[in-house]
Amino acid sequence: MRTTQSRGQYLESSRPTSPLLTSDQPSTLFTQQQMISISMGREVSIDEIQRSIPHCRFHYILILIHLLLYVSTSFIVYNFAYFQMSPRYKCTFTDPSSPEFLYTSECTKEQICSADSPNQVCMGDKSINQVNSIEITEQNKNHKLIKWDIQWDSTHSLKNWITWLNLHCADNYKIGMFGSLYFAGFLISCLIFPPLSDKYGRKDLFLMGGLSQLIVISIMLLDKSIEIQLIMIFSLGFAQPVKSMIAYTHLMEFLPGRESKISGVFMFLDGLVIVITPFLIHLISQDLNMLLFIALLFNVVSLVLFLITRIPESTKYLIQNQKYIAFEKAIQRVKSLGGLSDQQIAKTFALLKIYELQQRTKVVIDQQLNNTWNKNSIERLKGAKNIAYNLVLMTISWTCVSFSYFMISFFIKYLPGDIYENQSVSGLSAFAFLFAGPISRKLDNKITLTLSFLIATLASLTMVVFMQLGISPEDGLSIFILLIRCGVNLAFCLVFVIHTQLFPPNFLATSYGICNFFCRSVTLFAPIIAEVEDKSIPMYTLLAACFIGTLSSFSLRQMTEKEETLITSDYPSISNTPRDRHMSISLIK
The missing domain is CATH 1.20.1250.20 (MFS general substrate transporter like domains)
Incomplete structure (x- = not known):
């Protein structure tokens, strides 16, 4: 009896009770004695608190926001092949025996790049290469290539990094650097941002990642110098873990029990970018700035919706870090966006009170267990x-x-x-x-x-x-x-x-x-x-x-x-x- 009273007095004297947990609550809510009884019996888990939040309009808004951000950069990353694809070329030849006779024929990248010391001139969307002499094939080995340009009427001639940056004859390693720098940025970022998200939360890093992508894609649209493009590709990779790891975690922590379904749908819709891109190129434009605009649009819409709706911090993160007052504010925001009533979220607050009480009694034990694991983890793994x-x-x-x-x-x-x-x-x-x-x-x-x-x-x-x-x-x-x-x-x-x-x-x-x-x-x-x-x-x-x-x-x-x-x-x-x-x-x- 003494233990029960002390627990009750402790519950009464703890932080101010949520306004939803007053004495005039409906009978369907937990009473103080029920909370004490539960706290002395089975343990309330974070997952149970999360599952008590009703699925509502808020979750659909959150899914849309995260889906837009998640898919945005896929229009760039999954289409590196298009951004690095050489166009179709046409060459103008002349026969030395009949210099006045000129003819045009399709030619390859190897042919236009095999001339000695070419004089290359960039003219708008065309690159014209004037050379003294070049041998093409056995049949026309005496014919001279006097100029070449791009077949813009071909569906395989795209305005991409090759044409923007004049990389027609660039070394293969330079073209491969675009993809490698992206992964290098991703790799370095993986060592930085996940630990920060565990310490400072998901919400602020979501905003930072979205803003970073917005700046990077905007610069990629405005500045077409090779140095800037390479730096931006690295920066895009650096920002990716914020999207694919931290923002994704922020979403999944609001959807307990639905992770498998939502994850599959996300990956499916993300993968469909590969399917629809050829149709976009054929039906809309062969200028791949279009893909950058789409990525930018998705990114902007996601950020604007995130800011307008004032999406809260991950409720799971708040509970894990014992930020109970912030959790209550987050639930109030979920209630407002989701159109929920006080009755629908009252159980969540009641479970939170029980969980908080249980955690206060376990803090010393948990510290001892953590110390034991930190000291013995390596020895245990060796066995x-x-x-x-x-x-x-x-x-x-x-x-x-x-x-x-x-x-x-x-x-x-x-x-x-x-x-x-x-x-x-x-x-x-x-x-x-x-x-x-x-x-x-x-x-x-x-x-x-x-x-x-x-x-x-x-x-x-x-x-x-x-x-x-x-x-x-x-x-x-x-x-x-x-x-x-x-x-x-x-x-x-x-x-x-x-x-x-x-x-x-x-x-x-x-x-x-x-x-x-x-x-x-x-x-x-x-x-x-x-x-x-x-x-x-x-x-x-x-x-x-x-x-x-x-x-x-x-x-x-x-x-x-x-x-x-x-x-x-x-x-x-x-x-x-x-x-x-x-x-x-x-x-x-």
């Missing part, structure tokens, strides 16, 4: 051989799936057939994101992950065999690209799902960081390899990545009960939530 073994294999799997995904994105412009058809058909692989969740719930994830890599491996091998035998697979090439991307996209999702099954919860974040760092480091080389002169090398590299991914995923081992106990015995209350699994899908992308 868990399968965890170290799986960490190496999962790092390899992450690296293979990330490298394969972006290698095919950069290299697709060099594959036989029409790039628009190849991109559109392969973009349908976005449907794989919708099936990843159901598949992971019904089938063994290790086997499914292995089969995903195997599908991509067999499709890549078929393309390599056709290439070596001199068989032209142009008519069915897009199908093979579709199979590669379907396998890689499915592996993209499953690599995170199985990750949560191989590592204990209190080592999960660390293992994510290790895998993400190494996979980004290797993916830096994908754009450069895609631009090498021997175009068989990128295909062999893609095949090797898919094959290695197949072997590494097949070799994974399940964590034993002894190893799980070895790691998690000090943290019995930590759980592996669906949010932790599906939030992570955006890390590589």
Whole structure:
């Protein structure tokens, strides 16, 4: 009886009670005695408090805001192949035996760049190259190329980095630098912003990331010098983790229990950018400033809606950091935007009071457990051989799936057939994101992950065999690209799902960081390899990545009960939530 009274007096004397928790509340709310009884019995979790918030109009507004920001830069990143694609050229020749006779014919990049010391003149949208002499083919080896320009009537001649920056004869490494700098910016940013979001919250970093992208894209539209474009590409990559990790986390923490569905829809709509881009180019404009304008528009609309609606900080972050008054203000904002009544959110406040009371009594114990884990974590991991073994294999799997995904994105412009058809058909692989969740719930994830890599491996091998035998697979090439991307996209999702099954919860974040760092480091080389002169090398590299991914995923081992106990015995209350699994899908992308 004494314990009950002290708990009651403590509850009464704690911070001012929310106005929604007064003595004249309806009978459906928790009474003080019920709250005390619950606090002495089962433990109220953060997830339970989150789930008590009714799904309402606020969540649809939040989803729209985040979707616009999430998809905005995809119009740039997923279309690097278009931004780096050389146009179609036409050349004017003359026959030395009949200097007065001129004729025009289509020519290649290699032909116009093989002249000695060309005198290159830029004229508006055209580049004219005047040379003294050039040998073209055996049939017209005595004919001279006197000038060349771009076939602007061709659908494959785009106003992009090649034409804006006059990179027609640029070294391959310089073109590959665009993609590599993007990944370099992403890699560095991954080491900076996630820890800041845990300390200062998601909301302010969301705004900072959105504003950064707005400035970067605006400069890309206004200044077409190669130095500025390269700096902006690096800056765009630097801002990406704020979008794909922090802003994404902000959304998912408002949607407990719906992470799988929303994540699949996000990835699907994001992947459809690859499908609709060819139609935009054909129907609207071949000037890729259009894609920059679309990205800028989506970014601006997202920021304006975020500011107008005054979206609050993540409620989960506020509870985890014991900012209870700020949590109550956030819920009031959710109530206002969602059109909720006091009755509908009263249970949330009641659960918060119980949770707050429970946390105050556990603070000393938690500190002791944290100290124990910090001192013994390395020693414990040394005894868990399968965890170290799986960490190496999962790092390899992450690296293979990330490298394969972006290698095919950069290299697709060099594959036989029409790039628009190849991109559109392969973009349908976005449907794989919708099936990843159901598949992971019904089938063994290790086997499914292995089969995903195997599908991509067999499709890549078929393309390599056709290439070596001199068989032209142009008519069915897009199908093979579709199979590669379907396998890689499915592996993209499953690599995170199985990750949560191989590592204990209190080592999960660390293992994510290790895998993400190494996979980004290797993916830096994908754009450069895609631009090498021997175009068989990128295909062999893609095949090797898919094959290695197949072997590494097949070799994974399940964590034993002894190893799980070895790691998690000090943290019995930590759980592996669906949010932790599906939030992570955006890390590589």
